[in-house]
Amino acid sequence: MMTETEFGPALYTRRKSIAVAGSGLLAALAVLMLPDAALAKTADVNKWLAQQLPGTPSPGKVTIDAPDIAENGNTVPITISVDSPMTEQNYVKTIIMAADGNPLPGVAIFELSPANGKASVDFRIRLAQTEKVTAVAQMSDGSLWTASRVIKVTIGGCGG
Amino acid sequence: MPNPIQNVETRLRVPSTATKGEIIEIKTLISHPMYSGFTKDSAGKTIPRDIINTFAVTYNGRPVFKMTLQPAISANPFIAFSVVADQTGTFDFTWTDDNGAAYKDQAQITVS
Numbered sequence: 001m002m003t004e005t006e007f008g009p010a011l012y013t014r015r016k017s018i019a020v021a022g023s024g025l026l027a028a029l030a031v032l033m034l035p036d037a038a039l040a041k042t043a044d045v046n047k048w049l050a051q052q053l054p055g056t057p058s059p060g061k062v063t064i065d066a067p068d069i070a071e072n073g074n075t076v077p078i079t080i081s082v083d084s085p086m087t088e089q090n091y092v093k094t095i096i097m098a099a100d101g102n103p104l105p106g107v108a109i110f111e112l113s114p115a116n117g118k119a120s121v122d123f124r125i126r127l128a129q130t131e132k133v134t135a136v137a138q139m140s141d142g143s144l145w146t147a148s149r150v151i152k153v154t155i156g157g158c159g160g
Numbered sequence: 161m162p163n164p165i166q167n168v169e170t171r172l173r174v175p176s177t178a179t180k181g182e183i184i185e186i187k188t189l190i191s192h193p194m195y196s197g198f199t200k201d202s203a204g205k206t207i208p209r210d211i212i213n214t215f216a217v218t219y220n221g222r223p224v225f226k227m228t229l230q231p232a233i234s235a236n237p238f239i240a241f242s243v244v245a246d247q248t249g250t251f252d253f254t255w256t257d258d259n260g261a262a263y264k265d266q267a268q269i270t271v272s
Contacts, residue, residue: 074234074235075234075235076234099232102231102232103196103198103231104230104231104232106230106232107230107232107233108227108228108229108230108232108233109227109228110225110226110227110228110241111225111226111227112225112241113223113224114244115219115222115224115243115244116224116225116241116242116243116244117183117242117243117244118183118242120241120242121227121239121240121241122187122238122239122240122241123227123233123237123238123239123240124233124234124237124238125232125233125234126196126231126232126233126234127232157234
């Protein structure tokens with residue numbers, strides 16, 4: 001018999017971190033917040049994206065699923081999916097994401113292959129403030145596709 | 161060198177069975193604080209960066225997923241993705257942090 005490992009109701013550290021965040025959040029915010037000058041700008045985002053995937057992406061094929069308004073910038077759920085087959089002939093090779101209001105522009109790089117069957121990834125990110133996130137996907141033929149969206153943040157994830 | 165992160169736990173949700181060719185969803189979670197290097201402790205001292213920087217998955221030894229994480233990934237990274245279940249076997253999951261620690265987990269699947 002194979003057993004299925006399940007998620008528990010919550011990890012110890014998660015519970016602990018939520019408790020800490022709840023109690024000390026307001027006091028900590030003032031200390032943790034970085035001045036705007038330290039945050040990445042659109043130019044940094046474009047530079048980082050071009051370093052990972054050189055070329056000019058066309059708008060389309062990429063979908064960023066995220067809340068329009070994120071109450072907690074420390075953990076904003078993101079789904080990036082790409083409208084593409086995942087066959088040996090035609091598949092999504094790489095997906096990258098950047099954000100223009102964090103201390104660093106890069107967020108994540110995913111390497112995919114036909115073994116994935118579906119070009120979709122779920123993860124959670126930190127956003128220091130209301131900002132624009134951009135995803136770029138590279139197909140197996142080398143073509144680049146992109147999408148962007150602004151996510152409003154009520155309480156910034158100052159951890160950047 | 162910063163101290164290694166203590167009490168790191170990993171959680172997986174992988175279907176135990178699948179039909180051949182089925183696209184299954186794999187969900188993963190690791191308890192890790194993901195110190196971004198931009199936060200300060202209560203004494204006002206900067207906490208050195210220590211994040212999970214790489215997450216890699218193999219399926220019977222074949223790489224099927226790789227993610228490079230930046231400090232903008234939330235603490236306790238949750239990562240979900242899809243895989244085509246084409247053979248009975250083992251998924252191996254490896255998370256590596258800035259401190260060089262590698263956290264591993266494993267899941268079995270029976271494909272019929």
